[in-house]
Amino acid sequence: MSEPVLRIFSYLPNPRVWKSLITADLAGVAVDTLGDKPAKLGTWLWDYDARELPEAERTADHPAARTGRRGFSGRLFKSDAFLAAHPFGTVPAAFSPGGEVGIFESNSILRAVARAGGGGLYGGDDPYQASRIDSFLDANLVFAREAQVYLLAMDNINPHTHQRMQAAYEFYLAGIESALQHTACISGAELSIADISFVCDFAQFLREGHYETQLETAGLALISADGLQEYPRAYQHMLALSERPEFARHLGTYLNWFREKVEAV
Ligand SMILES: N[C@@H](CCC(=O)N[C@@H](CS)C(=O)NCC(=O)O)C(=O)O
Known part of the structure; x- marks a missing residue:
């Protein structure tokens, strides 16, 4: 190479x-x-x-x-x-x-x-498609920033932080779900960096599932508890992409616990 x-x-x-x-x-x-x-x-x-x-x-x-x-x-x-x-x-x-x-x-x-890498994953030579991908990346950053605050606060989680995360999650996931109603991938028919960014940040957010005890102690619910039913396209998109070799090579066993949880339901 x-x-x-x-x-x-x-x-x-x-x-x-x-x-x-x-x-x-x-x-x-x-x-x-x-x-x-x-x-x-x-x-x-x-x-x-x-x-x-x-x-x-x-x-x-x-x-x-x-x-x-x-x-x-x-x-x-x-x-x-x-x-x-x-x-x-x-x-x-x-x-x-x-x-x-x-x-x-x-x-x-x-x-x-x-x-x-030539821009193929970033709209090719179509500036409008590249800008649409930017739109998803911006929405993703807003979600990911909220998730960062939420996950860092887990040892002392409070209702305000939880409520902000819940709102950010619902907004972002509803948008991704809606996009996937129209096209096979997030920004269009082809895989783009919008999908890649989504998979990585969303997989990281799902780590809230490792903190069920802390959430319960604080009287708070797991935000992603019914995610597969509420946002099936978004969740399945993440799971399917995470199995592709180029993703799986880097994610390794990161999502195994979640996959096992899904299969157990
Ligand atoms: N939104 C940023 C997040 C980067 C970030 O906040 N990194 C933290 C660690 S998770 C950091 O480098 N902190 C440096 C410090 O604490 O001074 C990204 O996606 O790159």
Whole structure:
């Protein structure tokens, strides 16, 4: 395969990174990934040349020492160059080959891979179709941001966060269900990055199912409890795509628990 079209630094595995890896596989391009388990990313220097720092260097007075702002708590090490390329300081963090251009937000990294792969998964040469795909990616980000807040709050979940998630879920799923009433894939007849982004973020949201005890203790219901009945097209679309080799290679066993739950009903 040819030279990597992007380098992505992140905690790994990460469903937000899978979006790009699935797209790269489908488009026949290579992407370089670099990183470590979530709990270990605090020992790394976040940079184009990201690397684990020796323990003796991981001090509060290290020039790259910062405080985690979203999802990470405690000390992180983000180089000045990293923050110049990635002003929001988040991962996944992608770089053009050589590191000159920083690309952040997993949906935008996904777009970059699709463009590098010739654009076939991103509307081809039809700007209107590409913009329709953008519409779904924007809707997906609103949903995914709410899901991120919800999942991060699970150890101390409150009705307000739960209610916001419920509303975001109903809005997004109703839209996806409606789209799939008209076309085989989300943005049209052909598979696009709108489908890929949906599968990865929705599979991640379904992890709420791992927190049934916390939800019950707080007197709150599992939002996705009747999802298959309420949004059958959306759920089946995710399940069917997740079995395709290009998806399954990256998702691995991530959705097995959900599949088993569905089969047990
Ligand atoms: N919407 C973003 C979410 C990225 C994000 O929020 N990443 C968090 C980890 S889940 C992060 O890098 N936080 C850095 C910090 O806590 O300083 C995407 O899809 O890429």
